Amino acid sequence: MQKRSVFLILYIVFALLPIYWMVNMSFKTNQEILSSFTIFPQHFTWDNYRTIFTDRSWYSGYINSLIYVAINTVISITVALPAAYAFSRYSFLGDKHVFFWLLTNRMTPPAVFLLPFFQLYTTVGLMDTHVAVALAHLVFNVPLAVWILEGFMSGIPREIDETAYIDGYSFPRFFVTIFLPLIKAGVGVAAFFCFMFSWVELLLARTLTSVNAKPIVATMTRTVSASGMDWATLAAAGVLTIVPGAIVIWFVRHYIAKGFAMGRV
Amino acid sequence: MSTTTKPVNQKAWLLILPVFICVAFSAILPLMTVVNYSVQDIISPERRVFVGTEWFASVMRDSDLHAALLRQLTFSLAVLVIEIPLGIALALSMPATGWKASAVLVIVALSLLIPWNVVGTIWQIYGRADIGLLGAALKGLGFDYSYTGYANDAWMTVLVMDVWHWTPLVALLGYAGLRSIPDAYYQAARIDGASKFAVFRYIQLPKMRGVLMIAVLLRFMDSFMIYTEPFVLTGGGPGNATTFLSQYLTQKAVGQFDLGPAAAFSLIYFLIILLLCFILYNWMQRVGTADKEAV
Numbered sequence: 001m002q003k004r005s006v007f008l009i010l011y012i013v014f015a016l017l018p019i020y021w022m023v024n025m026s027f028k029t030n031q032e033i034l035s036s037f038t039i040f041p042q043h044f045t046w047d048n049y050r051t052i053f054t055d056r057s058w059y060s061g062y063i064n065s066l067i068y069v070a071i072n073t074v075i076s077i078t079v080a081l082p083a084a085y086a087f088s089r090y091s092f093l094g095d096k097h098v099f100f101w102l103l104t105n106r107m108t109p110p111a112v113f114l115l116p117f118f119q120l121y122t123t124v125g126l127m128d129t130h131v132a133v134a135l136a137h138l139v140f141n142v143p144l145a146v147w148i149l150e151g152f153m154s155g156i157p158r159e160i161d162e163t164a165y166i167d168g169y170s171f172p173r174f175f176v177t178i179f180l181p182l183i184k185a186g187v188g189v190a191a192f193f194c195f196m197f198s199w200v201e202l203l204l205a206r207t208l209t210s211v212n213a214k215p216i217v218a219t220m221t222r223t224v225s226a227s228g229m230d231w232a233t234l235a236a237a238g239v240l241t242i243v244p245g246a247i248v249i250w251f252v253r254h255y256i257a258k259g260f261a262m263g264r265v
Numbered sequence: 266m267s268t269t270t271k272p273v274n275q276k277a278w279l280l281i282l283p284v285f286i287c288v289a290f291s292a293i294l295p296l297m298t299v300v301n302y303s304v305q306d307i308i309s310p311e312r313r314v315f316v317g318t319e320w321f322a323s324v325m326r327d328s329d330l331h332a333a334l335l336r337q338l339t340f341s342l343a344v345l346v347i348e349i350p351l352g353i354a355l356a357l358s359m360p361a362t363g364w365k366a367s368a369v370l371v372i373v374a375l376s377l378l379i380p381w382n383v384v385g386t387i388w389q390i391y392g393r394a395d396i397g398l399l400g401a402a403l404k405g406l407g408f409d410y411s412y413t414g415y416a417n418d419a420w421m422t423v424l425v426m427d428v429w430h431w432t433p434l435v436a437l438l439g440y441a442g443l444r445s446i447p448d449a450y451y452q453a454a455r456i457d458g459a460s461k462f463a464v465f466r467y468i469q470l471p472k473m474r475g476v477l478m479i480a481v482l483l484r485f486m487d488s489f490m491i492y493t494e495p496f497v498l499t500g501g502g503p504g505n506a507t508t509f510l511s512q513y514l515t516q517k518a519v520g521q522f523d524l525g526p527a528a529a530f531s532l533i534y535f536l537i538i539l540l541l542c543f544i545l546y547n548w549m550q551r552v553g554t555a556d557k558e559a560v
Contacts, residue, residue, distance in 0.1 A: 004357065004358035005358070007354065007355075007358050008355070008358045008359065008369070011351075011355055012369070012372055012373075014429065015372060015373065015375065015376060015429065015433070016372065016375075017391075017398060017399075018376070018387055018388065018391050018399075018429060019375055019376065019379075020398075021387060021390065021391045021397070021398050022379075022383075022387045025387075025390065033390065033396065034396065035396075036396065037395060037396050037397075037401050039398075075287070078283075079283040079284045079287055080284060082280040082281075082283070083280055083281045083283070083284040085280060086277035086278075086280035086281050087281075089271060089272075089277070090271055090272060090273070090274040090277035091270075091271040091272070091273050091274075092273065092274055092275050092276075092277045092278055093275060093278075095277075098281065098285070100543070100546065102284070102288060103482065103542070104539055104542075105288055105292045106483075106486055107486050107490075107535055107538040107539055107542060108292075108296070108531070108535050109490045109492070109511050109514065109531060109534060109535075110490075112295075112299055112528075112531040112535075113295045115298070115524075116294065116295030116296075116298035116299065117291070117295055119298070120291075120294055120295065135287075135290075135291060136291055138287045138288065138291055139288060139291045139292050142284055142287050142288055143288065144479075144483070146284060147479050148438070148476070148479055150475075151442075151475030151476050151478070151479060152441075152442075152445060152475070152476075154475060155445055155472065155475065183445075185441045185444050185445045186441065186445070188441070189437060189438060189441040192374070192437070193434075196374075196377050196378060199378065199380075200377075200378070200379070200380045200381055202380060202381065202382060202493065216380075217380045217382070220380065220382065220383065221382065229386075231386070231390065234383065234386055235387070237383070238379055238380070238383040238386075238387065241378065241379060241380055241383065242375055242378045242379060244378075245374070245377070245378035246371055246374070246375065246378065249370060249371055249374045250367070250371060253366070253367045253370050253371070256370065256437070256440065256441050256444065
């Protein structure tokens, strides 16, 4: 066998073991989790999943999270695409500074923003809405999307733009029909990362919501209670949080894997 | 951003404008609030006293903070040294086409999608010697392992957890970067009879530079702000072994209700990250340009 497939298999085992343990825990009872070491569930049970699918406060968390994550991802990519193009193609007053400034917005510990955000969104009346969380998450997702997309756009030779303009393409038409297909990989990765970072973010999402838009990550913290941890339900909820993201990456996988189409046509 | 000459076009600002508005709305306003807190002693919402730079001075002299900063620097450095090469190696060994490529892509991405508090909780069980797979395996191999008992074990567990959790980010970025290299480059290399290493060094690595820069900066700043996972796993212990900067900050802000010092602390924290990222960014940029000139 090739050296690199051995390495790949070893890594996959390393990556999957903790996840297997989570799946394993999700089919056990709390008592079995805490009392003994078992590779397979001895008393196999679907109860933990049943709790989540029948209790409205549990499953609405998934729906709320999906709504604001989708809004956030769409806005992030839409505003980031033209900006990334500008950064990769033109030089203008303060371009380097603005580019780096964008990223500095990711460098503040989110805890710092909690109180100001709370005050800001209460003032504009957006508290406990999906839009509030989606907007707040723009702080870290837009800079990320701009940086990733800019990296991919800079890899495309500028001659392509120039040829298209000489051929009489307008900017919007060139951008959508020629340029976007060339950076499909970048768009796929950027969208996946926006989805992912917004999906797992806890502090802001929990602070800006109470009932109507309460995300799944906040619902999960309920499993810590006076009677101790509800490990099994938490594990089942954890398994279910992976599913939407796995579906997203399944859909964008072709964009990521195919990448640059030129030279193969 | 590449440093090659680009046409000057001030109208490009119009393309930036939407991003600028989005981010300014949610970043500049909150940041100003924090600056405002940092120079006041907030006794109650109605009673505030202007204290100038007093908080900054007292935070800078805090010896617990120095210890936390040192731990943090060591941890972030270890994260970069392990995750970046491992991520690149993984990106290079992931299959490029077929169902295997799709399957590997999904498997690699899984750990990223688990909420951070769940990551900590799962590793809490996973690492226990009596009921967890990792702990039991290490015990079976004869190690006296306990992440709650020994500082080194706790530190290593947090590090391994971070490698497990975040290496996929580097790998996915690198993989997407690799996939966007045109075949023409590989054909040229084949004609020249270039070795595998030469292809990596002179084609793949330079072409991945953009995405790797993002990966390095992201991993650096995120590991520097790591909070949830070690907090859930070890609670900062044993002793202070895994109390990183952000946990120390939260203890200050929430535990002691000291808004002023906490705000001053977060500004200093922010400036440290900013400075280190700026150095990293410029260094990587310079390495890249020197590379281009050499070729």
